[in-house]
Amino acid sequence: MNGMTRPTSASKNPLLNDWTGPFGLPPLGAIKPEHFRPAFDRALAAHRAEIDTISANPATPSFGNTIEALEKSGHDLDRVSNVFFVLAGAATSDEIEAVEREVSPLLARHSNALYLDRVLYARVAALYGRRDSLGLNAEQARLLDRYHTRFVRAGAALDKPAQDRLAAINEQLASLGTQFGQNVLADEKAYALVLDEGDLAGLPDFARAAARAAAEERGHPGKFAITLARSSCESFLQFSSRRDLREKIFQAWIKRGENGGATDNRALIAEMVGLRAERAKLLGFATYADYRLDDQMAKTPAAARELLDNVWGRARAKAAAERDALQKMIAEEGGNFALSPHDWRYYTEKLRKARYDLDEAEIKPYFQLDKMIDAAFETAHRLFGLSFTPVEVPLYHPDARAWDVTEAGGRHVGLFIGDYFARGSKHSGAWMTSLRDQEKLTGDVRPVILNVCNFSKPAAGEKALLSFDDARTLFHEFGHALHGLLSNVTYPLLAGTSVSSDFVELPSQLYEHWLEVPEILQKYARHARTGEPMPQALLDRLLATRTFNQGFATVEYTACALVDLDIHALPDAAKLDVSQFERDDLERIAMPAEIVMRHRLPHFQHLFSGGGYAAGYYSYMWSEVLDADAFEAFEETGNAFDPATAQRLRDWIYSSGNLRDPAEAYKAFRGRLPTVDALLKKRGLADAVPA
Ligand SMILES: [Zn+2]
Numbered sequence: 278m279n280g281m282t283r284p285t286s287a288s289k290n291p292l293l294n295d296w297t298g299p300f301g302l303p304p305l306g307a308i309k310p311e312h313f314r315p316a317f318d319r320a321l322a323a324h325r326a327e328i329d330t331i332s333a334n335p336a337t338p339s340f341g342n343t344i345e346a347l348e349k350s351g352h353d354l355d356r357v358s359n360v361f362f363v364l365a366g367a368a369t370s371d372e373i374e375a376v377e378r379e380v381s382p383l384l385a386r387h388s389n390a391l392y393l394d395r396v397l398y399a400r401v402a403a404l405y406g407r408r409d410s411l412g413l414n415a416e417q418a419r420l421l422d423r424y425h426t427r428f429v430r431a432g433a434a435l436d437k438p439a440q441d442r443l444a445a446i447n448e449q450l451a452s453l454g455t456q457f458g459q460n461v462l463a464d465e466k467a468y469a470l471v472l473d474e475g476d477l478a479g480l481p482d483f484a485r486a487a488a489r490a491a492a493e494e495r496g497h498p499g500k501f502a503i504t505l506a507r508s509s510c511e512s513f514l515q516f517s518s519r520r521d522l523r524e525k526i527f528q529a530w531i532k533r534g535e536n537g538g539a540t541d542n543r544a545l546i547a548e549m550v551g552l553r554a555e556r557a558k559l560l561g562f563a564t565y566a567d568y569r570l571d572d573q574m575a576k577t578p579a580a581a582r583e584l585l586d587n588v589w590g591r592a593r594a595k596a597a598a599e600r601d602a603l604q605k606m607i608a609e610e611g612g613n614f615a616l617s618p619h620d621w622r623y624y625t626e627k628l629r630k631a632r633y634d635l636d637e638a639e640i641k642p643y644f645q646l647d648k649m650i651d652a653a654f655e656t657a658h659r660l661f662g663l664s665f666t667p668v669e670v671p672l673y674h675p676d677a678r679a680w681d682v683t684e685a686g687g688r689h690v691g692l693f694i695g696d697y698f699a700r701g702s703k704h705s706g707a708w709m710t711s712l713r714d715q716e717k718l719t720g721d722v723r724p725v726i727l728n729v730c731n732f733s734k735p736a737a738g739e740k741a742l743l744s745f746d747d748a749r750t751l752f753h754e755f756g757h758a759l760h761g762l763l764s765n766v767t768y769p770l771l772a773g774t775s776v777s778s779d780f781v782e783l784p785s786q787l788y789e790h791w792l793e794v795p796e797i798l799q800k801y802a803r804h805a806r807t808g809e810p811m812p813q814a815l816l817d818r819l820l821a822t823r824t825f826n827q828g829f830a831t832v833e834y835t836a837c838a839l840v841d842l843d844i845h846a847l848p849d850a851a852k853l854d855v856s857q858f859e860r861d862d863l864e865r866i867a868m869p870a871e872i873v874m875r876h877r878l879p880h881f882q883h884l885f886s887g888g889g890y891a892a893g894y895y896s897y898m899w900s901e902v903l904d905a906d907a908f909e910a911f912e913e914t915g916n917a918f919d920p921a922t923a924q925r926l927r928d929w930i931y932s933s934g935n936l937r938d939p940a941e942a943y944k945a946f947r948g949r950l951p952t953v954d955a956l957l958k959k960r961g962l963a964d965a966v967p968a
Pocket residue numbers: 753757782785
């Protein structure tokens with residue numbers, strides 16, 4: 278279609294050929310790490326040549342010869358990058374990591390050259406200046422506006438010395454971000470708490486099975502390994518009655534990236550914070566947070582802070598009451614110690630059992646991975662009419678699976694790939710990504726969307742079980758996937774999830790609500806051994822715990838969002854001691870001593886591994902205001918699948934990418950902007966008196 282001219286015969290490098298696999302997939306099985314560098318070099322050169330042609334065009338700038346031409350350029354670079362970053366996240370290796378370190382500054386340099394190209398910017402600015410007389414439709418006008426904003430925010434309007442400095446900063450930030458993520462992964466890979474059967478007191482069967490499988494993978498057959506993957510380590514903290522071992526794994530977990538030596542991230546953070554502050558100043562902003570939020574739905578750090586502050590005092594008050602209840606339980610058991618962070622999950626689990634007669638081990642057999650995948654699919658069917666058929670296609674790892682997504686009449690919507698199990702070659706966390714995004718500019722291009730998670734892999738022959746939290750993560754990521762799959766725009770820049778980061782969590786967090794809809798749970802929460810549905814009484818008790826421990830969860834999260842805004846509000850990073858800064862800032866906001874940030878700075882990948890959420894971690898809560906309010910739109914109709922509301926949701930949110938300003942999109946769906954009330958109610962904070 279577009280892009281570089283290809284040799285007439287197929288190249289030996291599969292990345293340089295057309296994607297001719299089923300559903301237009303790349304030949305994932307044939308791609309080797311050594312194919313990437315030459316493919317990147319070629320694709321970068323081809324894109325550069327396309328940009329130069331647009332820039333040097335003697336014709337008067339038009340929407341077609343400038344904006345549309347930009348949208349059509351870089352096709353091969355997108356393809357190679359998409360494949361590469363899927364593998365770098367989910368199936369990495371020393372070889373892939375080496376390529377990543379090599380190409381991340383090259384990609385940053387390339388994008389700099391594009392967005393700092395003054396001749397090209399002059400064309401965009403000229404078009405922007407006469408945008409009202411160009412006869413553009415609404416989507417084209419939005420696209421021109423987005424390009425103009427991107428160029429200006431990148432520094433295209435600055436003088437040459439400022440631009441040179443910006444380019445250097447961006448390249449440096451790209452390298453540091455890559456190194457940061459690799460360091461966290463290295464610390465996670467290097468650590469495992471290898472235990473004998475006698476050390477497993479308190480652990481339910483599923484946790485033992487997962488620990489046995491993890492030990493096997495790490496070359497300790499017959500033993501049990503607790504790793505730093507969230508699901509491994511958190512279930513140990515929840516169930517192990519061995520206080521000494523809980524402390525050990527917890528310390529290892531919160532020290533990721535802060536262990537001294539080659540993988541210590543603190544110096545990298547100081548450097549990144551300094552470079553970001555300098556970048557913001559060059560672009561005319563007082564701080565990086567001001568710069569970052571200027572192009573978000575929140576617009577200013579003050580607006581984000583107002584929301585967080587509104588929640589913070591109430592969350593601390595609720596967490597203090599939770600702490601008192603846990604401490605009381607310790608005393609009643611005859612324990613003579615103060616509750617520590619490594620005790621919180623353990624005693625919370627006990628309290629949950631005492632108060633609701635509910636424990637994770639009783640619930641977990643009802644949350645089979647495969648049934649939860651079906652539950653997410655059925656929800657999409659009832660809301661949006663989508664169907665999912667498993668297909669056998671060559672993927673990059675045997676654990677990854679694919680489904681053909683269709684809608685009424687059998688029309689192909691896209692391909693969905695789910696890669697659910699933790700393994701050593703995968704970065705931690707859970708995310709949605711794509712091999713191809715939807716667009717209509719170069720034909721009816723259908724998306725290929727992935728969900729990557731880190732659920733514990735069961736031993737051979739066993740069924741994979743999720744915690745309720747894992748199930749929520751699955752729904753969350755699937756909500757992002759639908760944002761990509763349902764995308765219905767013409768221009769690639771506006772497709773799917775390419776919206777501001779405080780809006781992008783709306784489709785994902787909103788989707789989590791349907792996991793808790795009783796008819797979904799009744800149908801899909803079935804016992805792994807007996808196949809029996811979850812008894813109604815258990816279901817009721819499970820749903821009654823919705824606001825249980827929400828003080829802790831809200832504190833754990835909100836502290837991260839506040840520290841993020843604060844570190845990115847520094848005017849510079851001279852003498853920034855990252856550990857000291859974190860301590861001081863937590864003291865300033867009066868962080869409860871028994872709770873540790875959900876992500877401490879040395880392993881806070883949202884902020885420093887790429888930087889997608891730098892000064893943007895508040896986004897999750899901003900989006901939660903939207904999702905809580907949006908789900909109320911369904912509740913108000915008395916039907917969680919109300920067709921008219923679902924249609925509006927699809928039209929204005931899930932399918933409309935970045936076609937309009939997020940506040941406008943939300944208003945079109947809901948008829949008004951959201952209020953914080955539904956969020957406070959959802960988290961059980963509405964009645965808390967701020968501490
Ligand atoms: Zn998300």
